[in-house]
Amino acid sequence: xxxxEVLLCFAFYSTVLIVKMFVVAIITGQVRLRKKAFANPxxxxxxxxxxxxxxxxxxxxxxxxxxxxxxxxxxFLFLGAIYSLLDPSPAVARMHFLIFxxxxxxxxxxxxxxxRAPTRSLAYSLAQLPCFSMALQILLxxxxxxxxxxxxxxxxTVELPYRGExxxxxxxxxCPEDNTRVPPGPKEETRMDRE
Amino acid sequence: xxxxEVLLCFAFYSTVLIVKMFVVAIITGQVRLRKKAFANPxxxxxxxxxxxxxxxxxxxxxxxxxxxxxxxxxxFLFLGAIYSLLDPSPAVARMHFLIFxxxxxxxxxxxxxxxRAPTRSLAYSLAQLPCFSMALQILLxxxxxxxxxxxxxxxxTVELPYRGExxxxxxxxxCPEDNTRVPPGPKEETRMDRE
Amino acid sequence: xxxxEVLLCFAFYSTVLIVKMFVVAIITGQVRLRKKAFANPxxxxxxxxxxxxxxxxxxxxxxxxxxxxxxxxxxFLFLGAIYSLLDPSPAVARMHFLIFxxxxxxxxxxxxxxxRAPTRSLAYSLAQLPCFSMALQILLxxxxxxxxxxxxxxxxTVELPYRGExxxxxxxxxCPEDNTRVPPGPKEETRMDRE
Numbered sequence: 001x002x003x004x005e006v007l008l009c010f011a012f013y014s015t016v017l018i019v020k021m022f023v024v025a026i027i028t029g030q031v032r033l034r035k036k037a038f039a040n041p042x043x044x045x046x047x048x049x050x051x052x053x054x055x056x057x058x059x060x061x062x063x064x065x066x067x068x069x070x071x072x073x074x075x076f077l078f079l080g081a082i083y084s085l086l087d088p089s090p091a092v093a094r095m096h097f098l099i100f101x102x103x104x105x106x107x108x109x110x111x112x113x114x115x116r117a118p119t120r121s122l123a124y125s126l127a128q129l130p131c132f133s134m135a136l137q138i139l140l141x142x143x144x145x146x147x148x149x150x151x152x153x154x155x156x157t158v159e160l161p162y163r164g165e166x167x168x169x170x171x172x173x174x175c176p177e178d179n180t181r182v183p184p185g186p187k188e189e190t191r192m193d194r195e
Numbered sequence: 196x197x198x199x200e201v202l203l204c205f206a207f208y209s210t211v212l213i214v215k216m217f218v219v220a221i222i223t224g225q226v227r228l229r230k231k232a233f234a235n236p237x238x239x240x241x242x243x244x245x246x247x248x249x250x251x252x253x254x255x256x257x258x259x260x261x262x263x264x265x266x267x268x269x270x271f272l273f274l275g276a277i278y279s280l281l282d283p284s285p286a287v288a289r290m291h292f293l294i295f296x297x298x299x300x301x302x303x304x305x306x307x308x309x310x311r312a313p314t315r316s317l318a319y320s321l322a323q324l325p326c327f328s329m330a331l332q333i334l335l336x337x338x339x340x341x342x343x344x345x346x347x348x349x350x351x352t353v354e355l356p357y358r359g360e361x362x363x364x365x366x367x368x369x370c371p372e373d374n375t376r377v378p379p380g381p382k383e384e385t386r387m388d389r390e
Numbered sequence: 391x392x393x394x395e396v397l398l399c400f401a402f403y404s405t406v407l408i409v410k411m412f413v414v415a416i417i418t419g420q421v422r423l424r425k426k427a428f429a430n431p432x433x434x435x436x437x438x439x440x441x442x443x444x445x446x447x448x449x450x451x452x453x454x455x456x457x458x459x460x461x462x463x464x465x466f467l468f469l470g471a472i473y474s475l476l477d478p479s480p481a482v483a484r485m486h487f488l489i490f491x492x493x494x495x496x497x498x499x500x501x502x503x504x505x506r507a508p509t510r511s512l513a514y515s516l517a518q519l520p521c522f523s524m525a526l527q528i529l530l531x532x533x534x535x536x537x538x539x540x541x542x543x544x545x546x547t548v549e550l551p552y553r554g555e556x557x558x559x560x561x562x563x564x565c566p567e568d569n570t571r572v573p574p575g576p577k578e579e580t581r582m583d584r585e
Binding site for chain 2: 061064070071072074075078079082111114115116117118120121128131132135138139141142143145146
Binding site: 005008009011012013014015016018019021022025039040041042043045046066070074077094 | 451454460461462464465468469472501504505506507508510511518521522525528529531532533535536
């Protein structure tokens with residue numbers, strides 16, 4: 001891992017965003033205490049009485065911001081990790097991570113401070129762009145291997161002349177690029193039967 | 196990564212499911228606009244007035260589908276990645292990923308289109324099968340190493356005769372299979388003290 | 391992966407926690423059936439009638455426990471994986487994972503059994519400690535590489551005397567530790583022009 005600069009960069013931005021989510025969780029707890037609005041009766045009992053087991057608009061706002069983070073940052077953690085392993089250009093990869101990170105930070109600030117309407121949506125849309133880009137690149141990179149995997153199950157064995165002396169049974173893959181990048185699996189043995 | 200065919204296949208199906216989740220998020224936004232039901236006053240103000248800051252059954256349905264995805268697809272992203280690294284049979288692994296992927300797509304369709312009752316539950320249960328299978332295989336594969344790690348802390352040093360000339364201090368592990376698959380850690384040094 | 395003992399240990403504890411989340415999901419379903427409180431009309435219709443499409447405090451409690459798990463266990467899955475790749479001390483790493491795992495299990499038990507007030511919060515806080523520790527260690531380990539990446543774009547080429555006979559153009563990085571741990575990227579070539 002210490003040799004993959006893109007992965008290190010991805011780990012940095014991802015961890016910044018996870019810490020940002022922890023901060024939202026801490027803010028939610030503080031708002032609950034300040035507004036005296038608890039989700040559980042046992043918490044309300046400890047903080048003044050059962051009447052404080054109630055909903056509050058400020059608390060719900062924090063929870064919506066946190067949920068939106070889960071819906072978007074968690075997929076980024078996965079997409080970014082796979083994308084980093086696909087050997088992308090470091091500069092382009094860094095740009096993907098930075099745009100997402102900035103977009104999500106602006107999104108949270110706009111959510112919690114209740115900024116005017118299109119700010120939050122714009123930050124959300126901006127942050128989705130690198131996610132869609134990475135998802136597309138992953139699909140483009142993995143589809144051939146995945147499709148090849150299925151077609152391998154339709155391989156046929158053919159007999160070919162071998163050095164003029166005999167015949168050799170070989171597995172005939174329907175995918176000509178079969179041995180280029182993935183090492184042969186355990187089923188791809190070639191058997192030689194001299195007559 | 197490009198050498199691990201199972202991991203490539205897993206990356207493909209996982210990314211398909213993440214894109215599916217992004218589609219659910221986009222549908223939620225469209226339903227919010229069409230039904231005029233916004234979660235935040237600032238959004239409602241921009242789209243007709245504060246009276247549209249309200250809940251709507253169709254929006255809540257989308258949100259439940261999205262939440263169920265988070266509860267099930269995110270764990271799959273982790274389990275599948277670890278499982279792929281355990282060197283499983285490519286055909287079996289592909290079957291795990293495909294069943295989960297199809298189950299979750301049917302689940303979302305059944306949720307959003309409000310299909311008759313057991314459809315969604317059946318798709319959910321079907322998709323859980325490969326998750327439980329992968330979790331079980333990971334636990335079976337990792338438990339010995341994890342248990343060994345703890346017992347290593349109870350190692351003892353013993354002195355054994357060395358080539359008839361002296362004695363050598365060796366760390367005696369309580370786990371006989373200690374050196375088979377994990378390289379010796381920094382604490383497992385052997386010291387030789389010739390007398 | 392089979393060579394990284396810390397990663398195996400992390401995979402074990404993570405999978406235990408994911409299975410724990412699956413158990414919470416199963417409990418939620420059972421409570422829904424027992425309390426006859428369904429989220430969707432199609433489920434209520436199959437289980438007695440539309441009047442059972444309703445909320446229930448016991449069901450909501452399960453859902454809050456599950457949501458809190460998502461907010462905290464999913465980040466752990468990421469932080470722990472990156473942290474494991476940073477080559478930490480196996481004993482210290484194991485302690486991080488164990489504390490988090492125990493904290494989250496106690497949190498769920500305290501939530502579902504409605505234990506007295508500070509129990510759940512204490513378990514939550516205890517489980518956050520290893521998360522913050524891992525996040526901090528990841529940031530400390532990745533910040534220099536990430537910062538270096540940006541500064542690399544400001545490299546300059548300088549000419550230096552070469553073996554008394556000529557001059558050699560070298561890329562001058564603004565970061566002196568440039569070549570210590572990351573292999574040179576495609577842009578870091580050195581050209582030699584003898585005069």
